[in-house]
Amino acid sequence: MKPLIVKVGGAFIGDADAARLLLDVIRQLANKRPVVLVHGGGPIVEQWMQALKLKTVKIDGLRVTTQEQMPYIVGALAGTANKQLVAQAIAVGMNPVGLALTDGAMVRCQAMDAKYGAVGSVSPNQATLLTVLLSENFLPVISSIGADEGGNLLNVNADQAATVIAQLLHGELLLLSDVPGVLDADKRLLAELYPSQIARLIEQQVIRDGMVVKVEAAMTAASSIGQPVTIASWKEPEALLRLIDNQSAGTRIYPE
Numbered sequence: 001m002k003p004l005i006v007k008v009g010g011a012f013i014g015d016a017d018a019a020r021l022l023l024d025v026i027r028q029l030a031n032k033r034p035v036v037l038v039h040g041g042g043p044i045v046e047q048w049m050q051a052l053k054l055k056t057v058k059i060d061g062l063r064v065t066t067q068e069q070m071p072y073i074v075g076a077l078a079g080t081a082n083k084q085l086v087a088q089a090i091a092v093g094m095n096p097v098g099l100a101l102t103d104g105a106m107v108r109c110q111a112m113d114a115k116y117g118a119v120g121s122v123s124p125n126q127a128t129l130l131t132v133l134l135s136e137n138f139l140p141v142i143s144s145i146g147a148d149e150g151g152n153l154l155n156v157n158a159d160q161a162a163t164v165i166a167q168l169l170h171g172e173l174l175l176l177s178d179v180p181g182v183l184d185a186d187k188r189l190l191a192e193l194y195p196s197q198i199a200r201l202i203e204q205q206v207i208r209d210g211m212v213v214k215v216e217a218a219m220t221a222a223s224s225i226g227q228p229v230t231i232a233s234w235k236e237p238e239a240l241l242r243l244i245d246n247q248s249a250g251t252r253i254y255p256e
């Protein structure tokens, strides 16, 4: 059966109650099919930056990452956020393994445009590590820190990280955020979206900020895996259960 790649982001990391409820659903899912968890942690990065009195800005929904900030961003995402999720997965009875994009040569990573600083773009490379872990019923928990061929660490947007893992494993992708899905100008949930509609909504600035990166990552994944990608909320784990029964939840992003 196709692996399911679930990405959680935003304030999910640090919300112990939400994490317990969702991870319990993921445990039930993982009994039926292979599951990989990919996570972000933007709000944790923000907290660390404030505590250190370092300022960050985002361009096109991506955090401009300076060399000075990099050790703290790696610590926040590959350290605190990753190990917190691993600990919470243990607490619901799963057998997680905490990883980053750096591990097992799973992806190729290179710096994007210099205007973003140490921010990486990724492409799929080698699935061996993940397939071995999945075959032994481990739950891979992957943070979005990568490294280039010269051995430099890079900060990767976590929606893009989840997309590359879905491409690598030819799996289905579920992007869970703090909103029910993609909303229209009147804040109503859009159940289905095609690339041409998405382009219009971005142009009209109805889709903004981090949601632009998310829908673009979803479109990339949908066209390369050849099936729709769902954007839904981690606040409604029951929606995840509906998805298992092939009922709809959140917004389904269709390939062209």
Ligand SMILES: Nc1ncnc2c1ncn2[C@@H]1O[C@H](COP(=O)(O)OP(=O)(O)O)[C@@H](O)[C@H]1O
Pocket (backbone or CB within 6 Å): 008, 009, 010, 011, 040, 042, 159, 176, 177, 178, 179, 181, 182, 183, 184, 206, 207, 208, 209, 210, 211, 212, 214
């Ligand atoms: N049209 C839209 N529909 C839903 N959310 C949107 C939209 N446009 C912008 N957003 C913003 O995008 C955010 C989700 O993106 P992001 O913060 O990057 O999520 P995450 O951290 O979960 O990856 C929402 O909380 C919302 O503020």
Ligand SMILES: CC(=O)N[C@@H](CCC(=O)OP(=O)(O)O)C(=O)O
Pocket (backbone or CB within 6 Å): 008, 009, 010, 011, 039, 040, 041, 042, 043, 045, 061, 062, 063, 064, 073, 077, 119, 120, 144, 155, 156, 157, 158, 159, 210
């Ligand atoms: C380059 C870039 O923007 N990296 C992100 C990585 C974490 C992330 O994407 O977290 P969410 O999924 O919670 O937004 C960042 O530094 O915030």
